[in-house]
Amino acid sequence: MPELRPFKVAWILAVASVVLPGGFLYRDLSPVALFFLGGVLLWIFLRERQGDLRPLGVRDQILLLLPFLFWTILTLRLETLVVRFADLLLILAGVKFLGTRTPRDILQIYLLGLLLLVAAAVWRFDLLYGALFALETALLISGLLFLFAAQEGEKIPLALARRLAFLGVLTTLGVFVLTAFYFLFLPRPQYTLFSGPFGSTVRTGLSDRVAPGEIAALQEDPSVAFRVRWLSGPRPARPYFRVYVYGNYHRGVWTALRKGRGGGPRSLPGPRARVEILPQVETRALPVPGYPLKVETVRGPVAESGPEGTVVLKREVLEPSLWRLTVVLTPFFPAESPPEDFLRVPRRIRLSLKRLAEGLRRSDPLETARAVEAFLRRNYTYTLSPGPPSGEPLLWFLFSSHRGHCEYFATAMVFLLRTLGIPARVVGGYAGGQWNPFGGYYLLREKDAHTWVEGWIQGKGWMPFDPTPASGFSSRPSPFRRWRLLWDYLQFRWYYWVVEYDFLKQMRLLRHLAGGLGHRPRLRLNPPRLRLPALVILLGPGLVAGVFLLRRRRFTPVERLLREFSRYGWPRRASETLGEYLERVSRERPDLSSELRTFCELYYQEVFGGQDTRAAQKELLSRILRRLRSR
Amino acid sequence: MKTRFRVRITTAGYLYIALTLAVALAGVNTGNNLLYLSASALLALMTLSGLLSVLNLLGLSVRIEPPEETFAGVPSPFGIHLQARGWPRFFLRVRLLEGESRVLYLRDRCRVLLWVRPPRRGEIHLPPLEIYSGYPLGLFRRSRFWPLGIRLLVYPRPLPGRVPLSVRDTVPVPSSGARFRPPEPEEFSGLGPYREGIPASRIAWRASARTGTLRMKEFEGGGGRTLILDLGATPSEEELSRATHLILRALGEGYAVGLRLKGQEIPPGRGPQKRRQLLEALAYA
Numbered sequence: 001m002p003e004l005r006p007f008k009v010a011w012i013l014a015v016a017s018v019v020l021p022g023g024f025l026y027r028d029l030s031p032v033a034l035f036f037l038g039g040v041l042l043w044i045f046l047r048e049r050q051g052d053l054r055p056l057g058v059r060d061q062i063l064l065l066l067p068f069l070f071w072t073i074l075t076l077r078l079e080t081l082v083v084r085f086a087d088l089l090l091i092l093a094g095v096k097f098l099g100t101r102t103p104r105d106i107l108q109i110y111l112l113g114l115l116l117l118v119a120a121a122v123w124r125f126d127l128l129y130g131a132l133f134a135l136e137t138a139l140l141i142s143g144l145l146f147l148f149a150a151q152e153g154e155k156i157p158l159a160l161a162r163r164l165a166f167l168g169v170l171t172t173l174g175v176f177v178l179t180a181f182y183f184l185f186l187p188r189p190q191y192t193l194f195s196g197p198f199g200s201t202v203r204t205g206l207s208d209r210v211a212p213g214e215i216a217a218l219q220e221d222p223s224v225a226f227r228v229r230w231l232s233g234p235r236p237a238r239p240y241f242r243v244y245v246y247g248n249y250h251r252g253v254w255t256a257l258r259k260g261r262g263g264g265p266r267s268l269p270g271p272r273a274r275v276e277i278l279p280q281v282e283t284r285a286l287p288v289p290g291y292p293l294k295v296e297t298v299r300g301p302v303a304e305s306g307p308e309g310t311v312v313l314k315r316e317v318l319e320p321s322l323w324r325l326t327v328v329l330t331p332f333f334p335a336e337s338p339p340e341d342f343l344r345v346p347r348r349i350r351l352s353l354k355r356l357a358e359g360l361r362r363s364d365p366l367e368t369a370r371a372v373e374a375f376l377r378r379n380y381t382y383t384l385s386p387g388p389p390s391g392e393p394l395l396w397f398l399f400s401s402h403r404g405h406c407e408y409f410a411t412a413m414v415f416l417l418r419t420l421g422i423p424a425r426v427v428g429g430y431a432g433g434q435w436n437p438f439g440g441y442y443l444l445r446e447k448d449a450h451t452w453v454e455g456w457i458q459g460k461g462w463m464p465f466d467p468t469p470a471s472g473f474s475s476r477p478s479p480f481r482r483w484r485l486l487w488d489y490l491q492f493r494w495y496y497w498v499v500e501y502d503f504l505k506q507m508r509l510l511r512h513l514a515g516g517l518g519h520r521p522r523l524r525l526n527p528p529r530l531r532l533p534a535l536v537i538l539l540g541p542g543l544v545a546g547v548f549l550l551r552r553r554r555f556t557p558v559e560r561l562l563r564e565f566s567r568y569g570w571p572r573r574a575s576e577t578l579g580e581y582l583e584r585v586s587r588e589r590p591d592l593s594s595e596l597r598t599f600c601e602l603y604y605q606e607v608f609g610g611q612d613t614r615a616a617q618k619e620l621l622s623r624i625l626r627r628l629r630s631r
Numbered sequence: 632m633k634t635r636f637r638v639r640i641t642t643a644g645y646l647y648i649a650l651t652l653a654v655a656l657a658g659v660n661t662g663n664n665l666l667y668l669s670a671s672a673l674l675a676l677m678t679l680s681g682l683l684s685v686l687n688l689l690g691l692s693v694r695i696e697p698p699e700e701t702f703a704g705v706p707s708p709f710g711i712h713l714q715a716r717g718w719p720r721f722f723l724r725v726r727l728l729e730g731e732s733r734v735l736y737l738r739d740r741c742r743v744l745l746w747v748r749p750p751r752r753g754e755i756h757l758p759p760l761e762i763y764s765g766y767p768l769g770l771f772r773r774s775r776f777w778p779l780g781i782r783l784l785v786y787p788r789p790l791p792g793r794v795p796l797s798v799r800d801t802v803p804v805p806s807s808g809a810r811f812r813p814p815e816p817e818e819f820s821g822l823g824p825y826r827e828g829i830p831a832s833r834i835a836w837r838a839s840a841r842t843g844t845l846r847m848k849e850f851e852g853g854g855g856r857t858l859i860l861d862l863g864a865t866p867s868e869e870e871l872s873r874a875t876h877l878i879l880r881a882l883g884e885g886y887a888v889g890l891r892l893k894g895q896e897i898p899p900g901r902g903p904q905k906r907r908q909l910l911e912a913l914a915y916a
Contacts, residue, residue: 178675
């Protein structure tokens with residue numbers, strides 16, 4: 001009957017359970033840890049092929065670990081605490097791979113893999129974490145099954161091994177179902193003791209202080225900045241999401257307005273839309289696809305109306321957050337501060353632009369603005385890499401290079417209009433985005449960051465203009481576009497239902513389910529009521545440890561010997577007597593043979609001769625184990 | 632038959648529970664849902680592990696087949712018939728007293744042999760049969776106990792060596808204690824199971840080969856040599872053990888054996904009935 005060594009399978013799965021999270025986190029982990037682990041595995045592979053792999057003793061393992069431990073302590077910083085911890089876990093796993101291969105060692109390696117998975121949860125929130133979680137769970141469950149089988153028999157029939165593998169898959173599926181249940185329905189506190197200080201490290205492409213050239217570098221970044229879920233209302237074909245309004249220009253740098261919070265009207269003509277904003281980056285302001293009428297903070301830092309129809313946050317976003325906005329989709333924005341504030345032009349620029357601006361003057365401000373917009377679109381070229389400007393960036397763009405990105409175009413139009421006495425300002429945000437029909441939301445990427453212009457049209461309000469021409473080459477739709485959108489939709493669902501699942505969503509889900517049963521529960525938790533569960537959680541481990549210590553069974557010397565030897569890879573076969581077993585071990589470890597023979601005799605004297613040799617057995621066993629560990 | 636369950640947490644299980652609590656606490660403290668997810672998965676695995684371990688022991692029926700004779704301190708083979716209904720069972724361990732045997736995989740039915748060493752002579756009430764397993768992950772060890780309701784008569788442990796004077800004197804001397812009489816004709820009464828102390832010449836090899844278990848030829852009648860043991864009123868445990876050995880040996884060698892014990896006398900004879908009668912008298916002494 002073909003047989004299989006379950007221990008070997010458990011060992012392979014243990015290697016995989018560490019390599020998998022290590023590979024997943026390779027961008028974040030230190031190259032030192034990754035190279036160490038890779039080197040160790042390569043070394044083991046080569047030595048095993050040559051057949052002369054000798055496991056390291058515990059002392060050697062500690063000596064090997066010490067430099068890495070010092071390195072971790074020396075490079076420790078609060079913001080990289082968890083990442084350094086994960087590095088150390090990886091190194092520890094590498095050291096364990098070099099040691100003996102006993103069931104206990106393998107169990108410890110599984111624990112390291114599990115801790116790596118838990119550590120990754122602190123700084124990786126994307127859907128790939130979900131994939132890692134699923135794979136690692138499957139690996140650990142199958143590994144534990146085979147490890148248990150290895151403790152029951154050195155070899156098992158191949159048919160049984162196949163059944164175990166199948167059982168591993170079934171158990172994994174069962175665990176997923178139960179995990180979902182526990183995740184959704186286990187009681188959650190409304191408040192946490194502290195918010196995770198380890199947020200996303202991605203920075204938004206927009207800030208309240210930008211200079212031409214900065215956004216260009218970010219436009220090529222495809223990472224997601226925001227998702228704007230369209231809850232109700234008409235959806236524009238190519239919406240502009242306003243984030244900042246820049247009013248002041250000084251030495252080539254625009255600065256966003258900070259004054260005038262929420263001074264605008266609460267009612268404006270035009271269709272209404274309700275949207276939900278889900279950030280993916282650290283930010284202090286939200287993208288708004290119109291003029292905000294109502295701002296509601298569902299979760300995260302409090303959002304409020306900012307200057308000139310923007311929405312700002314009281315603090316930077318660090319944790320998963322959600323806001324709900326009601327906006328009016330109007331082509332004209334009301335003035336909050338006097339339009340005359342947006343007429344200032346640096347003297348040197350005014351003098352240089354005067355002649356060009358006068359040539360673009362038309363009968364009324366709207367016509368003039370359209371003429372300027374058309375002039376810039378026709379006569380200038382859009383590029384992502386205009387090169388370093390010589391002198392004043394705007395003048396260099398208008399009269400020398402004739403090439404630039406959106407900030408150059410927006411800046412040029414604003415100053416041409418201001419020179420002609422028309423108030424104008426630069427607006428920063430996201431243009432277009434990508435509509436995801438699966439999830440019903442706009443996907444705003446860093447590359448969608450854009451600047452455009454708002455000009456003051458007397459009697460109507462601030463009107464948007466976009467003087468930036470198309471880039472010249474139309475991007476061909478990718479054949480994988482639909483799959484990418486589906487992937488992003490799954491990401492979105494992952495964030496919505498897993499990463500951002502909270503007390504409120506749980507209550508909503510419970511109410512929804514209870515509503516289906518005919519009544520609505522009145523569930524309300526408050527911090528004082530959580531004191532008892534918190535106390536139980538805090539004291540629980542201590543109680544469990546106490547019970548463990550009290551109820552721990554005292555093993556006889558022969559039981560201890562069998563346990564310890566089994567850990568060192570010599571499990572006793574069911575058919576062996578103690579004498580036969582120790583003889584077999586003696587053949588592998590001739591240096592222990594005399595002690596083992598004496599131990600066997602002492603044991604037989606106790607059992608069959610009725611003599612009390614327990615103390616001698618204990619003493620001899622400690623000597624045997626000391627010698628075993630010292631190697 | 633009413634059975635009961637018991638669960639014990641292994642060292643790995645304690646570690647697992649501690650880890651689950653730690654991750655859950657971290658999840659509650661930070662509000663990080665992925666930590667909640669990890670804690671939920673750990674909890675789910677714990678639940679499923681408990682469920683699978685119960686399922687592994689449910690739907691089992693047990694039948695015990697005790698040996699014909701058991702001697703104190705001597706391993707005796709107890710046959711355990713296991714039958715599993717429905718789903719397959721994995722990595723079961725069957726235990727009775729100190730005897731233990733393992734079943735790696737059980738799909739329908741199987742028979743395992745437990746070598747049980749009864750601790751003392753006399754009538755003992757067999758403790759419940761325990762079937763346990765750390766399946767599926769070894770985090771918890773769940774046991775199920777089957778009360779057997781079997782009262783087992785354990786004979787004294789046969790002790791070879793020098794027979795104590797009080798016993799030995801009865802063996803060869805016709806005037807006191809054991810008396811040898813002229814051999815009487817023996818009658819073959821049939822085949823029986825092999826018993827402790829029977830010489831190899833009495834084994835029916837053909838019948839043993841045919842049935843797969845050791846069988847021996849049984850004889851009855853008072854023919855041949857006779858041995859009567861006189862153990863007096865208060866024999867010691869050692870005397871009983873040595874007498875047991877002597878009886879087994881003498882019966883095996885064709886003697887008709889009798890016994891005087893505590894004022895009662897068992898007339899000499901041979902055969903399985905006599906053997907049982909003699910050993911029972913020693914067991915109850």
